[in-house]
Amino acid sequence: MDIKNLKMRKKALKLTNQNIADLTDIPVSTINKIFSGATKSPRYDTLLAIEDVIGKKEMESDEITRYEYGKCMDNPMMVKETSSYAFTSRRYTEKDLDQLPPGSFAELMDGVLYFKGMPSLTHERIISRMTKRINDYIEKHHGSCEVFSSHYAMRLRDADAKGDETNVMLPDIMVVCNPDILTEELCDGPADWIVEVVSPHNAKNDYQKKSYHYRKGGIREYWIVDPQKRIVTVFDYESEQMTQQEGITIYSFEEEIPVRIYPGFSICLQEIT
Numbered sequence: 001m002d003i004k005n006l007k008m009r010k011k012a013l014k015l016t017n018q019n020i021a022d023l024t025d026i027p028v029s030t031i032n033k034i035f036s037g038a039t040k041s042p043r044y045d046t047l048l049a050i051e052d053v054i055g056k057k058e059m060e061s062d063e064i065t066r067y068e069y070g071k072c073m074d075n076p077m078m079v080k081e082t083s084s085y086a087f088t089s090r091r092y093t094e095k096d097l098d099q100l101p102p103g104s105f106a107e108l109m110d111g112v113l114y115f116k117g118m119p120s121l122t123h124e125r126i127i128s129r130m131t132k133r134i135n136d137y138i139e140k141h142h143g144s145c146e147v148f149s150s151h152y153a154m155r156l157r158d159a160d161a162k163g164d165e166t167n168v169m170l171p172d173i174m175v176v177c178n179p180d181i182l183t184e185e186l187c188d189g190p191a192d193w194i195v196e197v198v199s200p201h202n203a204k205n206d207y208q209k210k211s212y213h214y215r216k217g218g219i220r221e222y223w224i225v226d227p228q229k230r231i232v233t234v235f236d237y238e239s240e241q242m243t244q245q246e247g248i249t250i251y252s253f254e255e256e257i258p259v260r261i262y263p264g265f266s267i268c269l270q271e272i273t
Contacts, residue, residue, distance in 0.1 A: 006047075007035060009054040024049045025117045045104045048096075049115045094155075094168060105151055108168040109209050116170060119199070122227050122273070126197050127172050129272035130225075134175060137265050145177040145192065153186040156217035167213050172197045175261070190218035193261050198226040211235060221260045225269065232269060236260050 010020070017035060021028035026046060033039040034046070091111030100106060105116040119127070131149045138145055154174060156167045168186070173195035176182060181189035194214055196206045206224050214222045215237050222235040230253040238260065239247035251257045253269040 003034065003037075003042075006050060006054055010035070013054065015054065020050060020053055023053045024115070026050070043101065045100050045106070045115065048092075048100075048106075048113050052113060052115070094166060097168060105170060107170050107205075108166070109205070109213060110167070114202075114205060116202075117199070119197075123172075123197050123199055126225060126227065126269070126273060127195075130195060130267065131173055133267055133272060134173070137262065138175075143262075144179070145175050146179075146182070147173065147175050148187070149173050154191055155186050155188050156190060156213055158213060158216035167217070169210065169213070171195070177261075190214075190220075192219070193221045193223075193259070194219050195223045195225060198224060198228070200228075207233075223257075227273070230269075232257055234260075 017031040018028050020026070021031050024031075026049060030039070030046065031050070034042050034050070092108060092113050093111070094108065096113060097106060097108055107114045107116065127149050131147055134147045137143075138147065149172060151170060152174075154169050154171060156169065158167070171191065171194045174187065174191035175193040176187055176191045178189065178192075181187055194210075196202075196210060198206050211222060211224075215235070220238050222237065224233040224235075226232070232251045232253070234249045234251065234257065236247040236249070253273065256266040256268050259265040259267065
């Protein structure tokens with residue numbers, strides 16, 4: 001969308017500049033300058049972030065309870081919003097990711113770009129300490145898998161996707177056991193185990209969009225760590241009961257959580273937070 005269309009959509013959705021600033025983490029002063037015309041040539045990634053908010057209404061983080069498991073016909077593990085609004089802007093591709101300025105971190109899902117904000121201290125501690133715990137286990141047991149965190153991307157193609165449709169994710173933590181899919185640019189295929197740490201602005205993506213694509217893309221195991229609720233939701237995509245939703249288990253931070261891809265290995269989040 002150009003600035004004119006962004007203004008029209010903003011007005012239709014009754015969004016204020018402050019609303020957009022809160023949803024994008026862009027300073028409200030920058031938003032004001034863009035919509036007032038004071039900034040003649042806004043940064044490309046800034047415009048994309050605004051378009052994402054205006055083009056598709058997002059769920060607030062405290063509304064996660066409005067989502068229910070197992071209601072989508074084609075994917076019983078997808079989390080479905082009970083009341084929805086949707087407007088889809090143009091579809092983006094991996095070429096758009098390549099055009100982003102250096103230092104911009106974005107994920108591509110279903111033709112939509114999602115920009116990742118700066119992590120909180122709690123978020124970063126969990127990622128750092130979990131990564132170390134996993135790496136120590138792999139080294140101790142002479143494992144062939146590798147663990148990656150933060151900004152090493154993974155390209156996924158859903159099993160039922162058509163054409164060249166791909167999704168490019170930036171998992172908080174991923175464990176890859178197939179060295180053949182590792183390239184200098186990204187992991188070109190499904191990791192074996194993914195961990196995402198929930199932030200207030202990305203709850204919907206972690207519980208809904210990513211759980212769907214990780215299952216369809218061939219991920220074996222997926223953990224969603226929620227520091228605020230102090231729970232970990234584990235998706236065992238290799239479970240024979242996954243289609244009956246019995247492949248989901250919710251643990252508290254105080255419990256030892258077994259790692260499905262590594263029998264005998266478990267992690268207690270309370271010990272590392």
